[in-house]
Structures are given as C-alpha cells and as structure tokens.
Amino acid sequence: MSSDVCDTVPVADTDADSSADTDTHGGPGKAVGAERVPPEPTSSSWAAVFSLAVGVFGLLTAEYLPASLLTPMAADLGISEALAGQAVTITAVAAMLSGLLTASLTRGIDRRIVLLGFTVLVIVSNLLVAVATNLAMLMLMRILLGIALGGFWSMAAAVAMRLVPAALVPRAVSIIFSGIAVATIVAVPLGSYLGDLTGWRNTFLAAAVLGVLALVFQVFTLPRMKPHGTARLGTLWEVLRRPGFGVGIVGMLLVHMGHYALFTYIRPALENVVKVDANKLALLLFVFGVANFVGTLVAGWLLQISLRLTLSLTPALMGIAALGLALLPAGQVGYGALVILWGLAFGGVSVAWSNWATRMVPDQAESAGGLVVVGVQSAVAGGAAAGGVMFGLGGTVTVFTVSGVVLVASALLIVLRVKAPRNPAMN
Structure with missing residues (x-):
C-alpha cells in the first residue's frame, strides 16, 4: 500500500522564510527565491516510477488509437474521416490548456491524488469513447483524455524529483518517458490488428482495461506527496522570465518543430527516397520505434554525465540523419542506418528537455x-504545418533538407546560448 511517511512530520508553510521542509522521504527542502525546492528523497521509490511508466504507456496508447482506427470509427459514427481525425486535434488542444493550468488549479492537492485522478480520466475517456454514438460525445471524451495527457506531462519530471534522489532523477525520467516509445512501437499496429479482429469499440475497451491495470499499480506504489510552492497563473509568466528560460524554450521549439516536420512525412520519404515496399516500410517504422525506446533509456544515462551534451547532441544527430536521407546516395542499408540514428536521437529529446526545465526552475518545476x-x-502543430508547406513546394527532399538545417542550427543555439545547469547531486 502507498507510503504515508510524509505525514509524520509537519510540513512548513511554503511562504515561510525557513528553508526546512519535509516530504515523502523526509529530506530537507532548499530555498530558491520566494519558493522552495521540494525536499530531496533519501531513498528511491522505483516501483512508483515504473507505475508511472505504465501510466504513460496507457495515455499514449489512448492518444494514438484513432490513427489506426480512423476508417472504422468514421464509418460507424456516420462522419467523414477528416472529422474523425479531429479527435486527435482536440486532444492536443486540451493537453495544451491542461499543461498550463494543472499546477495552479491543483496547487493545494496531494500530487498522488492528482496523478491517480488523471489515470481515472483516461479510463473514463476510453470507456465512453467505446460507447460513443455521435461526434459530439467522441470529442467530449477525447477532451478528458487531453486533460489527463497535458496534466501528467506537466508534472512528470517534478514528480520524479519527489520519488528518487537528485542524482537518479534523469534515470527515473527516462524510465517514465520510455512509455512513450513503447506506445509508439505497439499502439498503432496493435490497435489496427485488434480493430480488425474485434472492432474499434472493443479496442478502446481494451485500452480502458490497460488504464485500470495502471491505476491499480499506482494505488499500491505511489506515496503521498504534499504539494509545494504556490503556483498560480501568473507563475507561468514569472517562470518564463527567469534568466535563460525563454532562450531555452526557443531552442526546444526549434528541435521539436524540426522533428515533427520530418516525422509527418516519414512514410513518403521512405517510399520515395529509400524506395521501400510495404513490408520493408513496416519493418523500418518498427525499427525506428525500437531505436526511439533505446534512445530514451540511453538519454537517462547520458544526462547524468552532461545535460548540455544531451540537449545539443540529440538535434545534431537528427539533423545529420535528415540531411543524409535527403542528400546522400546511401542505398537502402545506409538509409536504414540513418532512420535508426534519427529514432535513437529523438528518444532522448523529451527526457532531456524535461530534466532541463526542472533544473532551471526547481522551485516551480x-x-x-x-x-x-x-x-x-505548439511545435507539433507548427512543425506539421511548416512541413506541409515545404512538401508542397519541393517534396520530401525539401522537407528533410530544411528541417535538417533547422535541427543543426538549434544544436548550435543550445551550445552557445542555452543555460544547462548541472545535476544538483554533482554540485
């Protein structure tokens, strides 16, 4: 059952001048300006970390399912595929709003309760999508999923700081985010297979069952985590104005826009540039997903050595892969190696930037x-839109060339201008 050690010692008021505080594992807090960094745990809750990874897998599986079930969903609901596809768009919009508002709206609630609440929203969303009879109901339930998605992502790295000592936070975040890569590998092909075998509604029911399993795992492993700080809507602007944070966000935007401009057109690139047939295409996409998973885990190790190296190396390698795919006569084996390099590098991007945010602003993580x-x-939407313009002008070669240049430039910006604080445990 979940630990309640944190309640054995009174927690100081977050607005007090004292830097002493307590948390789940009873470590001391650190003052940073008017707020204080949550206390560092004295022991590791790895079971809780893995329960969050399972939750991420459930979240991303639910997010990706419409991509593999779009045609039968549209036919059954009597709508066009274009309208059914907006289930993905509305999820992303809800995730953006939830990511902005979660910290302020839940500032007085135990973080364990908040995380469990997000998992319940995933379950409810999948159950009600499975019985949806019209577009309005489908969209409403996908909004619930977006709330859970954005809220969880905004808290993931901050919660990792509460579960393991500072030196192990990069590894913990990489494990949590590995659920993304596993969902990338499994969700779309498995969703398509189950949809053909049992129907799209039963596939969403299966996703709900996955959510229940994640919820049970989390109930038994997540400790109570009293909230720290006094986050409000104005806090977002204050954080954005912190020295070096805005420049870092620009670097992060460029990296993600470069990637998603590429990823949106990965299939036509592999078909037209690499010249693969349907079977080889499926294999290459699977290999890309596996490389992405490995890259996520490798990034956890690399972050313990150097945050700046990880932040800059990932877009540099992705840019090299993109330019190689566009400009080099590498042959199918060479192109396959470049796709693997791309997947491996991108696996570290989310892990690196989440760790960067917590190190830059540990008191308002x-x-x-x-x-x-x-x-x-925003970068997902902007990258896809920009990629569409470039694709219309010059096809996949133009998309990959321009995106590759943007990625290499973003790596240079990170090296020269982005602050990369050391792991606190190494100070």
Missing part, C-alpha cells in the same frame, strides 16, 4: 513542465 508541454504541442 510543475509550472515549468506546463510551459514545456505547451511548447511541445
């Missing part, structure tokens, strides 16, 4: 995480 969520979701 959840608000910083919310800004990262908004930045990433």
